[in-house]
Amino acid sequence: MSTLPEGYRISPVTADDLPRFRHVLELGFGFTGDPDTVATIPFSIAYDRAVAVERPDGEYAAIHGSYEFTMPVPGGAVPCSGLTWVSTRPDERRRGLLNAMIDAHFERSLGRGEPVSALYAAEPAIYGRFGYGSAADDVRLTLPRRAALRDVPGSAALTVRLDTIDAARHDDLVHSLHAAASAHRPGAVTRSTPELRARFLADPPAWRNGAEAQRLLSVHTAEGEPRGYALFRRKEDWGPAGPQNKVTVEEVAALDAAAAHRLWGALLDLDLTGTVESPMLPVDDPLLQLLVEPRRATPRLTDNVWVRLLDLPAALEARRYSAPVDVVLDVTDARLPSNAGRWRLTTRDHDATTGWAASVSRTDDDADVALDVRELGAAYLGGRSLEAYARAGLLEERTPGAVAQTAAAFGWAVAPGCSWVF
Ligand SMILES: CC(=O)SCCNC(=O)CCNC(=O)[C@H](O)C(C)(C)COP(=O)(O)OP(=O)(O)OC[C@H]1O[C@@H](n2cnc3c(N)ncnc32)[C@H](O)[C@@H]1OP(=O)(O)O
Numbered sequence: 001m002s003t004l005p006e007g008y009r010i011s012p013v014t015a016d017d018l019p020r021f022r023h024v025l026e027l028g029f030g031f032t033g034d035p036d037t038v039a040t041i042p043f044s045i046a047y048d049r050a051v052a053v054e055r056p057d058g059e060y061a062a063i064h065g066s067y068e069f070t071m072p073v074p075g076g077a078v079p080c081s082g083l084t085w086v087s088t089r090p091d092e093r094r095r096g097l098l099n100a101m102i103d104a105h106f107e108r109s110l111g112r113g114e115p116v117s118a119l120y121a122a123e124p125a126i127y128g129r130f131g132y133g134s135a136a137d138d139v140r141l142t143l144p145r146r147a148a149l150r151d152v153p154g155s156a157a158l159t160v161r162l163d164t165i166d167a168a169r170h171d172d173l174v175h176s177l178h179a180a181a182s183a184h185r186p187g188a189v190t191r192s193t194p195e196l197r198a199r200f201l202a203d204p205p206a207w208r209n210g211a212e213a214q215r216l217l218s219v220h221t222a223e224g225e226p227r228g229y230a231l232f233r234r235k236e237d238w239g240p241a242g243p244q245n246k247v248t249v250e251e252v253a254a255l256d257a258a259a260a261h262r263l264w265g266a267l268l269d270l271d272l273t274g275t276v277e278s279p280m281l282p283v284d285d286p287l288l289q290l291l292v293e294p295r296r297a298t299p300r301l302t303d304n305v306w307v308r309l310l311d312l313p314a315a316l317e318a319r320r321y322s323a324p325v326d327v328v329l330d331v332t333d334a335r336l337p338s339n340a341g342r343w344r345l346t347t348r349d350h351d352a353t354t355g356w357a358a359s360v361s362r363t364d365d366d367a368d369v370a371l372d373v374r375e376l377g378a379a380y381l382g383g384r385s386l387e388a389y390a391r392a393g394l395l396e397e398r399t400p401g402a403v404a405q406t407a408a409a410f411g412w413a414v415a416p417g418c419s420w421v422f
Pocket of ligand 1: 028029062083084085086087088089092093094095096097098099100119120121122123125126129
């Protein structure tokens with residue numbers, strides 16, 4: 001357990017504390033919120049999930065919050081505490097405040113019955129020490145105008161509609177399609193509260209960086225049923241060779257391949273365009289399969305969500321497995337000793353759609369695989385191979401063949417990933 005400097009204390013946050021809470025966010029991240037913009041954007045953290053470290057003089061020295069998510073995992077879903085807004089004042093850095101806040105976050109999450117925590121890392125070097133593992137990657141593509149796509153039946157029958165985003169009017173279309181499109185992708189949490197939804201669709205001029213207002217492209221069946229949408233904006237660029245507008249796509253959600261094809265076909269064929277920047281895409285996104293010349297799309301790979309198992313048996317039993325396995329894992333967990341030690345994971349009850357369920361219980365039997373909770377969190381969503389960690393020397397195989405068998409069980413057919421940064 002970490003300790004705070006003398007006189008500092010973990011403190012709850014109320015609506016009255018919001019200005020000083022925001023102030024620490026601005027000091028930590030290095031920006032100044034425009035008051036007119038701040039006034040229009042709802043505070044997206046529930047007050048009982050916002051936490052501060054208060055100094056003896058009553059100022060806040062550090063803050064964080066969390067979102068209540070139901071996170072899709074292989075074959076199911078799990079209550080998840082989405083850690084966010086982590087910030088320590090620059091003049092209070094490296095005094096153990098984040099350490100203390102992580103302890104508070106784990107304790108509070110477990111108290112609420114959330115066996116898993118997830119986050120986006122501002123810098124990837126920060127969170128491994130706390131047992132978070134990088135559980136997914138995303139890819140961003142820079143695409144030339146008119147990049148060709150393979151045909152998809154049904155795409156041409158869909159109609160395309162263009163609107164300027166209006167948070168109130170488009171809330172239902174965007175968020176119900178997003179939830180439906182995300183349901184079976186591990187890690188793809190949805191915007192779970194009205195405040196988070198409104199914040200995501202907010203488009204104040206201060207956030208546009210010289211580009212146009214946020215546009216909403218939606219595709220519909222002949223009967224008018226929406227099947228997908230893209231949020232994007234263009235920035236004008238007139239050079240000596242003519243127009244070279246940049247199209248930046250923030251999010252695409254599609255219920256099927258025809259909708260994805262129709263949306264991307266329209267986005268890649270906007271007039272006056274030079275390049276189209278894709279949003280964060282899962283590494284198996286349909287667009288990557290549909291591009292006729294994928295080499296012309298310049299990819300950038302980045303870590304996406306990080307996952308921390310807080311209640312190891314509950315977390316491992318909440319997901320399903322791709323192959324049968326009976327393995328004893330010897331887990332190290334310096335921060336949550338209740339997870340440390342030997343656990344037997346045994347699959348049971350195969351279901352054709354969701355795979356194998358598993359029971360997880362303590363055991364005194366010899367371990368087959370020894371690993372840290374960080375690697376278990378990384379493999380949890382099915383997108384990282386335990387075999388790869390063994391080859392990198394990050395876990396130990398004690399029974400020959402056990403790592404390959406466990407890796408096959410943990411792997412999943414749909415790559416993990418989340419489409420928005422929380
Ligand atoms: C989920 C999110 O919200 S991500 C956003 C994170 N926030 C930011 O990046 C904003 C700017 N940075 C900050 O506010 C702070 O520097 C924080 C929050 C990253 C760290 O806060 P601090 O109170 O200084 O952390 P603390 O003193 O508890 O140190 C924790 C440990 O992490 C390490 N650490 C902290 N920041 C970093 C970093 N950026 N890179 C590498 N290591 C780091 C420390 O060295 C320390 O290691 P140790 O326990 O082995 O000694």
